[in-house]
Amino acid sequence: MKVASLKSGRDGQLLVVSRDLRHAVPVPDIADTLQQALDNWEALAPRLQVRYAELNAGSAPHALDFVPAACAAPLPRAFHWADGSAYVTHVELVRRARGAELPESFWSDPLVYMGASDAFIGSRDPIEVENEDWGIDFEAEVVVVTDDVPAGITPQQARQHIKLVGLVNDVSLRNLIPAELGKQFGFYQSKPWTSFSPVLATPDELGGAWDGARVHLPLRATLNDRLIGAPNAGVDMTFDFPTLIAHCAKSRSLVAGTVIGSGTVSNAGSESGSCCLAEVRCLETIADGKPSTPFMRFGDRIEIDMLDAQGQSIFGRIDQVVQRYQPPR
Amino acid sequence: MKVASLKSGRDGQLLVVSRDLRHAVPVPDIADTLQQALDNWEALAPRLQVRYAELNAGSAPHALDFVPAACAAPLPRAFHWADGSAYVTHVELVRRARGAELPESFWSDPLVYMGASDAFIGSRDPIEVENEDWGIDFEAEVVVVTDDVPAGITPQQARQHIKLVGLVNDVSLRNLIPAELGKQFGFYQSKPWTSFSPVLATPDELGGAWDGARVHLPLRATLNDRLIGAPNAGVDMTFDFPTLIAHCAKSRSLVAGTVIGSGTVSNAGSESGSCCLAEVRCLETIADGKPSTPFMRFGDRIEIDMLDAQGQSIFGRIDQVVQRYQPPR
Numbered sequence: 001m002k003v004a005s006l007k008s009g010r011d012g013q014l015l016v017v018s019r020d021l022r023h024a025v026p027v028p029d030i031a032d033t034l035q036q037a038l039d040n041w042e043a044l045a046p047r048l049q050v051r052y053a054e055l056n057a058g059s060a061p062h063a064l065d066f067v068p069a070a071c072a073a074p075l076p077r078a079f080h081w082a083d084g085s086a087y088v089t090h091v092e093l094v095r096r097a098r099g100a101e102l103p104e105s106f107w108s109d110p111l112v113y114m115g116a117s118d119a120f121i122g123s124r125d126p127i128e129v130e131n132e133d134w135g136i137d138f139e140a141e142v143v144v145v146t147d148d149v150p151a152g153i154t155p156q157q158a159r160q161h162i163k164l165v166g167l168v169n170d171v172s173l174r175n176l177i178p179a180e181l182g183k184q185f186g187f188y189q190s191k192p193w194t195s196f197s198p199v200l201a202t203p204d205e206l207g208g209a210w211d212g213a214r215v216h217l218p219l220r221a222t223l224n225d226r227l228i229g230a231p232n233a234g235v236d237m238t239f240d241f242p243t244l245i246a247h248c249a250k251s252r253s254l255v256a257g258t259v260i261g262s263g264t265v266s267n268a269g270s271e272s273g274s275c276c277l278a279e280v281r282c283l284e285t286i287a288d289g290k291p292s293t294p295f296m297r298f299g300d301r302i303e304i305d306m307l308d309a310q311g312q313s314i315f316g317r318i319d320q321v322v323q324r325y326q327p328p329r
Numbered sequence: 330m331k332v333a334s335l336k337s338g339r340d341g342q343l344l345v346v347s348r349d350l351r352h353a354v355p356v357p358d359i360a361d362t363l364q365q366a367l368d369n370w371e372a373l374a375p376r377l378q379v380r381y382a383e384l385n386a387g388s389a390p391h392a393l394d395f396v397p398a399a400c401a402a403p404l405p406r407a408f409h410w411a412d413g414s415a416y417v418t419h420v421e422l423v424r425r426a427r428g429a430e431l432p433e434s435f436w437s438d439p440l441v442y443m444g445a446s447d448a449f450i451g452s453r454d455p456i457e458v459e460n461e462d463w464g465i466d467f468e469a470e471v472v473v474v475t476d477d478v479p480a481g482i483t484p485q486q487a488r489q490h491i492k493l494v495g496l497v498n499d500v501s502l503r504n505l506i507p508a509e510l511g512k513q514f515g516f517y518q519s520k521p522w523t524s525f526s527p528v529l530a531t532p533d534e535l536g537g538a539w540d541g542a543r544v545h546l547p548l549r550a551t552l553n554d555r556l557i558g559a560p561n562a563g564v565d566m567t568f569d570f571p572t573l574i575a576h577c578a579k580s581r582s583l584v585a586g587t588v589i590g591s592g593t594v595s596n597a598g599s600e601s602g603s604c605c606l607a608e609v610r611c612l613e614t615i616a617d618g619k620p621s622t623p624f625m626r627f628g629d630r631i632e633i634d635m636l637d638a639q640g641q642s643i644f645g646r647i648d649q650v651v652q653r654y655q656p657p658r
Contacts, residue, residue, distance in 0.1 A: 080445060080448075103511075109512075114443040152654065179438070183438075187514070188411070250518045
């Protein structure tokens with residue numbers, strides 16, 4: 001099953017979207033918003049599934065054309081967003097580029113930060129930034145959305161709490177990061193917006209590409225029509241999603257609709273390219289002593305997508321342009 | 330005006346609470362939940378204010394006794410929670426206790442971390458923790474709640490976005506903090522629950538104790554009937570609330586219902602005591618070479634309150650007991 005949220009009010013209007021992403025249908029008789037559906041997922045998901053089957057069969061009344069640009073993030077505002085750095089080879093590469101060692105514990109203890117769950121934007125929304133000098137970067141990631149997760153569960157128990165899968169662009173302001181990390185309180189100003197793929201899908205939509213813990217497909221990041229990378233999200237993911245969820249729920253429960261991110265997808269050696277410019281620049285620094293690829297500029301366009309074995313987009317494409325933001329006077 | 334949320338569903342039932350905290354009235358004709366009210370505050374606050382005046386005059390129909398234990402956090406789940414460390418003398422003290430220097434920039438650049446806005450609990454809810462060895466501590470703080478805050482505003486502009494004021498206990502697991510801060514991604518497992526005062530109040534309720542930016546009253550923290558401290562929240566607050574809000578909104582907007590925290594209230598010299606055990610232990614370490622006050626144990630009771638000039642509680646009392654949590658098998 002695939003779901004999206006039409007732009008409407010603060011929380012959007014829940015849509016069930018056809019497998020081929022061509023049609024959609026509002027489901028106000030089941031739930032007005034995706035958060036409402038997630039709040040009562042066990043009861044409502046089967047009913048949404050019935051509507052999804054009708055939509056795919058072409059027999060759903062009130063079906064519309066699916067227009068990603070008319071959609072907000074599937075959860076336009078969420079209650080919790082925790083982003084991991086699950087591809088530790090990427091973290092190792094970043095450290096190597098600045099001549100630092102990777103602590104041994106990084107291979108066994110997940111890195112996770114809390115992100116801004118009130119700053120989710122749609123797949124075609126502009127990325128509004130005030131200043132190019134902040135070092136604008138994209139980060140292509142896979143995310144999962146959970147139902148209610150009790151505190152203290154094991155990774156094995158966490159598997160059953162993964163209800164939806166999707167993609168995000170975790171926009172990062174690289175030049176604001178060193179000072180923030182130096183303060184040890186984590187990212188704040190350096191992680192402004194997170195944009196979502198037009199749809200989220202239940203794990204069964206991934207077929208054999210989902211092993212219950214990871215998505216085994218390339219994640220494609222394209223900047224100004226140039227493919228920057230397509231590393232496989234199932235490769236070198238040191239901490240799988242159930243492990244990340246269990247880590248996040250160690251000392252408290254997680255509410256339904258919690259979004260858990262993989263961090264920038266990255267494969268050791270980066271032979272399939274990279275999912276953020278920071279990694280490209282680290283590779284350049286290691287090879288040449290300094291980076292040559294600039295960060296994003298106003299007007300730059302970033303596309304993020306994941307295709308199935310038949311070349312069809314699974315979640316729809318993130319497709320955004322960076323735009324100058326003018327603060328109020 | 331004072332507001333609270335009766336425990337009901339996931340988001341509670343909005344109550345208007347009388348100034349003396351004795352009576353309350355649901356307002357379903359105005360808004361079902363506090364989030365709904367905040368989503369449309371400009372239109373709805375005047376109507377809530379009318380009901381508040383009726384309630385204080387004893388003329389509101391359907392008025393009930395106000396029972397803090399029947400209430401959730403005023404926002405049982407929120408979309409954003411950003412907590413500052415606005416009392417820099419506290420940060421300096423903590424550093425001094427471990428023999429570290431305070432970077433000069435800490436006096437001009439606010440320390441802020443994103444907290445878990447899906448893990449808000451009521452004023453009388455138990456603090457559930459699996460393991461005493463995690464170093465259970467309270468942190469008594471003042472918080473404000475905003476309406477929609479545009480990105481890039483100035484501290485002066487931020488003043489008008491402060492709609493409600495209250496208290497929190499930012500529960501901290503001290504023994505999990507060093508490893509988390511060492512990873513530079515900020516707090517995660519070490520900041521599980523945040524409990525709220527039974528009510529939030531509009532700033533006008535504070536009278537002369539509110540200067541548009543700070544609350545000039547002592548914040549009382551009492552552990553097992555012993556006053557640990559009552560430092561004045563208006564003293565030594567290096568970064569006032571408008572400055573914290575502007576810092577948080579530097580690179581993106583903040584959604585209505587954003588909670589901004591002061592961090593542990595602390596006065597230079599700690600002559601009026603402390604608002605967390607960590608500060609008590611730091612003072613002991615500086616004086617004696619090691620701390621003698623233990624962290625909290627199962628069964629310990631923490632009370633946090635703020636009284637007006639007449640000795641009346643403004644927000645109601647946070648009054649919680651630490652309780653052992655048993656994870657699912």
